[in-house]
Amino acid sequence: MALWALVSAVGLAVDDRVLVGAPIWAKPFKFFVSFAAYGLTLAWMLAQTTWGRRTGWWAGNVVVLTSLVEMVIITGQVIRGKRSHFNAETPFDASLYTVMGLTIVVLWAATLVIAALLLRTRLADRATAWAIRGGVLIALVGAGLGFLMAQPTAEQRAAGNLDTADVIGAHSVGVPDGGPAMALTGWSTTGGDLRIPHFVGMHALQLIPLFLIALVLLAPRIARLGDARVRLRLIRVATAGYAGLVALTTWQALRGQPLVHPDAPTLMAAGVLLPAVAAGVWAALRTAPEPESVRTKTEPASDSKEFTA
Template structure:
């Protein structure tokens, strides 16, 4: 892995700022008892800041892997950092004012801030797409690494795109969430109003669907799939089969497919107005099929094939 000093500096600086914001928001959760839309007022900046730390650092590292278009990648990463920074400034600023940041159409000023947030998210998504395309063109020697990185960034883009559904509420969201008023122009929940009973820590609805779930799951593929490969590489000296780069590649492919299936499953569940913790028979059946396919794929990936042995160079590289 490249030394962290070579990572994309604007993204690293943004991640550092978000780490500080996470701490400040955590203090706010302890000392500020205000509640907004059914949640502690500092909960949103806390979640966003913590998520941005992981997102920015993952992209900052991935940009060091580019072999072509490095300058374009640098500018794309800088755009991600700037757009994300503007997003967080508005979120924290609205908390200080005691106002909601997302979906707020109560005053012209609030509506303008939300419009700016919408624009920054589109810009962030487009800049990340540029990075994803550059990563597709990059020469990454290890095929498992290439697969984990590329599938991670594209699944993250898919997860981020689910956020756009929140700003275009369905008829069910409008009926349940009183969204026909002029003050609100979107919703997280499906089938129930925003701000109802929710899960601890995440704030996800326990009485209806919640689009934040597939949004969260998809976006964090950016970190989790490369981390999965890192775990395989760490375990390779102890487990002979994992020393074979072909086995790691097959396992990463299975993990990527399973991750995509889970993201699609929780999106389908949310869009049907169903809480994550109260799945119906159709959801449980789909989950069982995903689990069975993943288990079968894992078995196939680990199964010893005739004549398949880890290459000496790959084994030496992993154990050195």
């Protein structure tokens, strides 16, 4: 995936074709980078399992195979100058999109198996266990949100004739795909965009464990973070706050509202979530450091009879 991301980057530089309002190689580049991070993180998580390792090996290989099939189709459609997602223009395009849908379902199921193995694995450090489990469970939810994009939009249903439509499903809510968008991400600036909660949710897989790694690295400089209880509470707060962010961005997108133009209800919800997370962080940091363990030394007995059987 990392190698193909470099190839896609070259495509961005030398191929000036545009598809649905974006450079044609932008989608494969983002998908290759995302799959590289996804695979690397799952590999690290599988290395932590102590139960069902053979099952985890098979599940990991299913993730590899299905992600490769997905990217071969996406890249092939780019070479043809066609959309990969939502494309029902010809029977061949529709068949490719159906295969993509099936591979993503299988990939999601394989990740669910890995999540089940991680839930059963006992890790010595509770903060690490919480970060891994929280990250993979939120990522599963985020991946599942992608299925919402495959459904016909309200406008497509209203138009009817879905059997003969060229496009079925969309990233955007309330506006057509390919309209004004944010730089780099391509997320809509005029309507809702389901790619936002999908992206935010899936990358919990990396961001929550990375947050724990940052806490561990800062522990020698910040005494509070040297306390395992403080790190555990901070990870719990971060996980809950991250889940709240996924819920908030999903709610915002489904209401057809762009990320950069939140309305009053969205701002009110954010105004509840942020102080709640801040309060949780403050409470976690107030935890008193654990006292250092005192090793008791037993003096040798003066009477040898005490050791006589």
